[in-house]
Amino acid sequence: MPTKDSVKIAPPEGKLGVLIPGMGAVASTFIAGVEAVKAGWALPIGSVTQMGTVRLGKRTDGRSPRVKDFVPLASLNDLVIGGWDIFEDNTYEAALKAGVLDKGHVEKVKGPLSAIKPMKAVFDPEFVRRLNGPNVKQGGSKMDKARMVMDDIENFRKTSGASRLVMVWCGSTEVHHLPAEVHQTLANFERGLEKNDPGIAPSQIYAYAALKMGVPHANGAPNLTTDVPAFLELAREHQAPICGKDFKTGQTLMNTIIAPGLKARMLGLTGWFSTNILGNRDGEVLDDPASFKTKEVTKLSVLEHILQPEIYPELYKDFYHVVRINYYPPRGDAKEGWDNIDIFGWMGYPMQIKVDFLCRDSILAAPLVLDLILFLDLAQRAGMKGVQEWLSFYFKGPMTAPGLYPEHDIFIQLMKLKNTLRWMRGEELITHLGLEYYD
Ligand SMILES: NC(=O)c1ccc[n+]([C@@H]2O[C@H](COP(=O)([O-])OP(=O)(O)OC[C@H]3O[C@@H](n4cnc5c(N)ncnc54)[C@H](O)[C@@H]3O)[C@@H](O)[C@H]2O)c1
Numbered sequence: 001m002p003t004k005d006s007v008k009i010a011p012p013e014g015k016l017g018v019l020i021p022g023m024g025a026v027a028s029t030f031i032a033g034v035e036a037v038k039a040g041w042a043l044p045i046g047s048v049t050q051m052g053t054v055r056l057g058k059r060t061d062g063r064s065p066r067v068k069d070f071v072p073l074a075s076l077n078d079l080v081i082g083g084w085d086i087f088e089d090n091t092y093e094a095a096l097k098a099g100v101l102d103k104g105h106v107e108k109v110k111g112p113l114s115a116i117k118p119m120k121a122v123f124d125p126e127f128v129r130r131l132n133g134p135n136v137k138q139g140g141s142k143m144d145k146a147r148m149v150m151d152d153i154e155n156f157r158k159t160s161g162a163s164r165l166v167m168v169w170c171g172s173t174e175v176h177h178l179p180a181e182v183h184q185t186l187a188n189f190e191r192g193l194e195k196n197d198p199g200i201a202p203s204q205i206y207a208y209a210a211l212k213m214g215v216p217h218a219n220g221a222p223n224l225t226t227d228v229p230a231f232l233e234l235a236r237e238h239q240a241p242i243c244g245k246d247f248k249t250g251q252t253l254m255n256t257i258i259a260p261g262l263k264a265r266m267l268g269l270t271g272w273f274s275t276n277i278l279g280n281r282d283g284e285v286l287d288d289p290a291s292f293k294t295k296e297v298t299k300l301s302v303l304e305h306i307l308q309p310e311i312y313p314e315l316y317k318d319f320y321h322v323v324r325i326n327y328y329p330p331r332g333d334a335k336e337g338w339d340n341i342d343i344f345g346w347m348g349y350p351m352q353i354k355v356d357f358l359c360r361d362s363i364l365a366a367p368l369v370l371d372l373i374l375f376l377d378l379a380q381r382a383g384m385k386g387v388q389e390w391l392s393f394y395f396k397g398p399m400t401a402p403g404l405y406p407e408h409d410i411f412i413q414l415m416k417l418k419n420t421l422r423w424m425r426g427e428e429l430i431t432h433l434g435l436e437y438y439d
Helices: 025-039 091-098 103-108 110-114 142-160 186-194 202-212 229-237 250-264 281-286 289-307 361-381 389-394 410-424
Strands: 015-021 079-085 162-169 217-219 241-244 268-278 320-327 334-344 350-360
Touching: 015 142, 015 202, 015 361, 025 079, 025 091, 025 103, 025 110, 025 361, 079 142, 091 103, 091 110, 103 110, 142 162, 142 186, 142 202, 162 202, 162 361, 186 202, 186 229, 202 217, 202 229, 217 361, 229 241, 241 361, 241 389, 250 268, 250 289, 250 334, 250 350, 250 361, 250 410, 268 281, 268 289, 281 289, 281 320, 289 320, 350 361, 361 389, 389 410
Parallel strands: 015 079, 015 162, 162 217, 217 241, 268 320
Antiparallel strands: 268 334, 334 350
């Protein structure tokens, strides 16, 4: 039974600095939204920290505070934001180019958005092949680049007056690469940085710099980044929480809502065909088969983990699963995702579900960026370090302790998140057993 003193949480005093490598569609939509909420003309819809509640005690107690009133989170007014990009556009220009938000809305936040100019990026065209930009750090080894990023972070801390920092990768999806020897220990990784090991991606150079300075890190893309033993070591050593990978939005969000429902009712599945068209810069990068491969791996594994074919072979063994993403410029950020789901029920009778999701990916991703920033900062103030599995709710490919399979069911993930908050505040965990109502 937790007590009020279970977890000591330092108060969120001063400003919280947010560092974002990759200031494109997701980042600019997030920043514009924060400014709109602060100015009072938009609501933070989709954000659990701002709109969600936590039920406490019995159902009859009537205690359901807002998450933000229950745990001590940084306020939106205390966020100060900076970042890096390979393009020189300030956030106002990036938001206009991304085309997610109406021009009228972007104009209303032009002042604060124009003030955010990206620092020079650590970039390697081997890892993102479809892009090339001028705002890139030159020369030196990968370790030198990491030191340059640490200098950037320190300068940002000083100029912004932030008392705490959080980093969220919102950069492009890097090409698929598997963990290698260089990722196995921190010592190997640091040697690899000095020797320019080709297995070290730019996203890992930013993450290394952040964690080395004790800055928590979330990975919004499916890249390997911190999901390797060297980074677990680094995060624990520097008391930094980490989480990832790949924001759970769009089609995967739908899949993780539908699949647990089918499994809950023990309905079988013969096939799931998912196809998408999108025309933004993310789509352009994913048009490269090597970057698509990274995305495909996280998208494919989700259904396998939810449906557990090894436990339910009669229902889910050998279901046919295809994921396609096609770059289609006319759509811009307004993506369309179709799912054809072939299921079967009583006596094996087949049925079909068709989903046509006209979604706005960055509109779904922006509140996740906000929640991750606030929760990672909370976790660090609560003394939590290493992988934060309770934040799986936000990711397509949740990071877990080595040897543990990830939980993809969004409803289990939400229960885990809220129970973690209850635990932090010394409240009873909710099991939904509910026998006490019938005594
Ligand atoms: N939009 C979503 O809902 C969503 C969902 C899940 C994951 N993601 C992932 O989030 C990331 C961002 O998505 P987006 O739609 O904003 O894409 P985007 O292309 O609009 O923005 C990515 C930005 O990263 C920059 N960049 C690339 N490499 C960089 C580097 N090494 N350093 C600094 N900047 C770099 C690019 O120039 C670009 O401006 C992508 O990896 C995407 O796959 C997005």
